[in-house]
Amino acid sequence: MPLPKSLRRPVRRASSSSATGQSQRKRCRICNNLDPRGHASSVHLDEAGKEPKTSLSLVIDVLTLSKTKDVGNRGCRFCNALTQALDAFFGGWRGSAVRVNVDIKEKSTIKASIDGEHWKGEFIEMYAGSTSRAPWPTLGAAHHIPVNSGSDDTFNFIRRCIQGCLANPKHKACRLPCKSSISAPKRLLDVGRATSPIRLIDTQGKTFQYAALSHCWGSAPQLTTTKQNWAKMAVNISFHALPPLFQDAVIITRQLGLRYIWIDSLCIIQNSLRDWETESSKMGSIYQNSYITISATNSGDGSSRCLAERQKPVKIPYQNTTKKELALRARKLFDHHPEGSPDGGPAKPIGPLSHRAWALQEVVLSTRVLHYTATELLFECKTSYRCECSPERKTWPTTPSLIPKAVASKDTNAVWDAWQRIVEKYSTRNLTVPEDKLPAISGIASKIRKATHSDYIAGLWKGNLASDMLWSTVAFEMPHVDRFALDTWRAPSFSWASLDAAVTYNQLDEEERETFVPTITLLAASVVPKGLNALGTVSDVSITIRGPITQATVCSEQSQGQWAYMLMIKGTSTISMVPDCTLVEMEYEDGDGDSNKTVRRAQKGDLLRDFRVPVLCLSVARYDNLLAGLVLGMSKLRPKTWERVGTFAAGTEAMQNAKEEEMTLV
Template sequence: MPLPKPLRQSKHSGSSSQPRRNICKQCHNLDPRGHTSSVCESESSKEVTSNLTLILDALQLQRTKETTDGGCRFCRVLIKALDNFFDDWKGFRGRIILGMKEKGTIKISIDGNTWRGKLIEIYAESASRAPWPALGHAHHIPANAGSDPTFNFARRCIQDCLTNPKHVACKPPSKALLTMPKRLLDVGRVRVPIRIIDTQGKTFEYATLSHCWGTGPLLKATKAKWSKLVSNIPFDALPPLFQDAIIITRQLGIRYIWIDSLCIIQDSSRDWETESAKMGAIYENSYVTISATDSGDSNTRCLVDRRKAIKIPYENTAKKEFELRARLIQDHHPDTVEREPARPAGHLMTRAWALQEHTLSTRILHYTATELLFECKTSYRCECLPSRKTYPTTPSIIPKAITKRSKDLSAVWDAWQRVVEQYSKRDLTVASDKLPAISGVAAKIKDATGSSYLAGLWKDNLATDLLWSSISSPSDLKLYALEKYRGPTFSWASLNAPVSYYAPDTDERESFKSTIKLHSSSVALGGLNPLGAVFDASIRLCGPCLPALLSSNQKEGGSWEYVLLVRGTSAIPVSNDCLLHESEIVNKSGNSEKTVRRALIGAEMSVFKTPVLCLGVAKYDAWMSGLILGQSERVLGAWERLGTFSAGMEGFGKAEEQVVTIV
């Protein structure tokens, strides 16, 4: 749970000016008022509430006495909640983060990967008085995802979106502009056969399913099965997740649903390329996307029982008995301060295809392990926070950027780069899907800008797009180049690595200036999708170039570090794309020459100091950022990207304009 940012420090120590005795130094009696770290926020002109975040030592909390006549009774409440939901917390040596809000609930989280994203929420039972004034109540979450209250919540969210005049971005395009899927699954009514239909250019109201395929067997449309799929699919023959998706579709009053594995003929490369290219529009134009967020494959249902809240007995100083409630929730709410969208947790959030589906959908129902979340292009709601306030959402990222775009289109380019950063962290079952699985988002960017697409980069934003960096961490020590070509080295799609872009502040953005000119570009498509897979690509650039030596050295622990050695300057740190190694090529003159290239799995790593070329891509203030290039073994005379650098301009005084081809 992130620590809240104080809006303003209270002039007083809390909402109550009355002194209180026997305040626990550890948990502050689970009361956000009166602590030196309490923060007062004005939610309205009449109401001021206190917030407090405390960091507890886990071992110290574990030592709290469990006897009724000793220790803090409030700490015992925390211990009972932790014992019920985090079984292995005892013995943990670390921090417990306690978040409290006056008249609100108490949230507990623990540092560490074991409990990442999980929260325990403590609250007063709705039908009874709170045991102490600062504790509030919580919204009820039904015990089953397929309950009537949950379906009613889903219907309300969708209807509010459809009828609210403020949801301009959520309005569907005219029927003439709708891109319909070629096929839909007709789920009809209970007594009518389920079958696949051909839409034949007509428009239908339909739902879509966003789901993990998993590694096990999956019901898929194939040429051999086609005749049966278009006539009758017995409900019992469908995998459990598809059954649940059909139940949800019927409950929402919709007749049709699009499921990728059934509505695209999987053993027809032409059909897959044609329909997958329309996938972004298919999700965007659907009535609602059913996101099986917590389901790992089609055999895992989404209409499941949820873990029930527990009762925690509590006795105040007057010996009056109360029953508190505690439940497990996820840290999924939007961050309104940082303008970050909701963070649903589950297997689906690790899948690359799903990000595009969620970014482009108009409305989404996220079926998580703890509750139902709703997102549209305008607002967010969930069962624990069902209010109708406007929050940042994933489906609103692209529409808002397009709406706010100025003549320089910076908002659109920023939105693309933020999506790519999230996308690059996710997994693909089929490695060659790297570009196709984000082509729907690329189509929206292309429509908004009219720019040419260069295998993951944009011609009209080439300087900043080229300066992506591979994110290095201890887990990336064995990051290698791909065995099979998937994209040019200047594209992030050429690696299986999380990437990031530099986010300049306002002053840096104003001083940022590209130092390159694009002479020509070439992209050879790998299929029918113009924004999909490629089997070759290159760009020919003119910009300031400087020869340098790239030096490698192995650090303690086995990782490798690389620095640039440029005459007249100190060593320049390098952000390498992956592991690098020295190699030899035969140049155009027929002579053998040393170069550096991205290392393949099994490459022999060694210490080296080898010539490379530095290409200055952009400058801002007194800094130059650019690419480190090594001579290509694959294309004679061309260069391949090895990483990026950023250095003071003084080192580039002797740089000369040069035309280079990067592949």
């Protein structure tokens, strides 16, 4: 019998706000239960052709996370899983005063990284085991990555990537020119089969299908070809006499069904300057015409293999609310994916080779590249990109596509932009031999010259001279060993190649580009190559130009270990100057024998102190009511010539008293 209405208790229904509040109380305030939903910062993504998904990016203080209690002490099971994953791969993270960045996306893996130089480029991926249900509903599974880079699975992945490139009609840029137009390297390493001798062959101008190796020489003993051992190397090279890295390169070549490979230290006679200059100048065509380039990204020298064991994933203990153990995995990867959208830029393989200057053009000019990194294999060609953690073909830009896409656009400005982006990347890399600065990018310069028909001036182009002259150094701080001029002249002061410093160019937007007008005129250019490579080492370079010049005074001051330089031009306010490196005052004698003061780039050992000396300001270009130009000091190299010491940007009033003059820069 039902109770009378007078005795019934009213039923309270939770309002939507109170229900939300109850849900929020169940969520960890630190990690949000590693769930992208229900957080104030949750973002809902509408993916084309797929169900909407939610993503969440969290920034967690390391000290807060490291003090998280374990589950047995009523701690958050999700924070506990995250800390165990960090413990497995990031030793010492608990004592660091940095932040943990956690990116969570519905039905995807969770990526966690730590701020700080020690862990730069590394992240941990947490994911569900593929053979059981996910530990929690929003967590996704990950693609399998073999634990050995020489496994059958990895080689099958390589073959699928290559065949996908060769068979896809959209990969027009990846098609090599007809065989009759391909210039083969002078020598190749014939690796034959496992039972056949390995030997050097002279190609005698014939065409061959071959692989090419891109690698770090390092400081380990290196097997090289010389005038003395060439005849012996042409008969037989013992497999066991090859450095471990070269052995791996031979194995990869054979596994891909190829018979020949080009390795610089073996295919160029190392104690013959003529042979080195001749063959190194062909670097562009050697890598472009190779069937595949093997990039030993994670190998620091020839003793470090690229076919090696990788760090295995770990199993993270995790129990749900019913105490059931579920499969939760974590592994370490490198952050190689382009950022954001398809316009985010090329893949970023990380390893010792990614810091070497010579290796950049070897990738830029190649048709297809295999990057052997510490955690997985990356494949890129002139059209697409794939990796073992994300094997689906991507349409992101690739490094080998930079020049072909610019050339295909039939827009010369796109080619100039591609060159400047490459120089920016190149300037951050290291060289064992400083004199190789121009030779190590000459292969790329050859492609740019072919596309633009422009004259090359030691790293700059006649057809884009004003823009090319306006490079500037990045992150200038003092004192720093890399912020000094070279002891030995290598390139003219107006070229970025004259310094060992990272440089950048002004990236103009569309409106600024339309208003960009050079204010200089090139009257003459003299480039004297030092060797056989016309785009390589130079012994003397100068340009004579006409442009607006005004007198100024440059002042230096030091504050908290940093040097700053300011320009004072009569009739205007003080202008900030971007110096090429640390500067010092210098005395020189003019043509009448009088002593004058100027400024020059400082070298190691110079006494650094405050100064106030006269300089010249040369307006190079005008855009959007701004002027950009060079700061010049008198040169000691040649009478009545000038050297660049920095750049400036100012309003047009700064040059209102400027006069058109002719001058020579060295």
